[in-house]
Amino acid sequence: MAKVLFTASAQESLAGIFGYLTGPLANPPAARALADEIDHAVGLLEKRPNLFPVCQEPRLNRMGCRKVLLGDAYLLLYRVEGPRVMVLRFCHSRQAYWNLL
Secondary structure (H helix, E strand, O other), X not given: OOEEEEOHHHHHHHHHHHHHHHOOOOOHHHHHHHHHHHHHHHHHHHHOOOOOOXXXXXXXXXXXXXXXXXXXXXXXXXXXXXXXXXXXXXXXXXXXXXXXX
16 A cells, blocks of 8 residues: 655645635635545555556656546646655646646
8 A cells, every 4th residue: 555645845735725715715615525535536546556647748747747636626746656655736727737846
């Protein structure tokens, strides 16, 4: 079973997303739904780290970055490093995520 770790950048980006969902957007149910999606994705990554597709953007592809669609709006970006899964960043699916790493 792989160990899933969150980088500081992933933690910061996730805090920003939750802050937006519960603050300006005032949508705590959306924040809870996203948290549930993340928990589900982490469970899958622990069991099958290579389950999700490698990013098609050439630079991220060379880095071995993969992405998970969370619900219909957010992405979890990660890389498999031996027995570990490093979660690199969270972002909105409409952002130019290839520029965030």
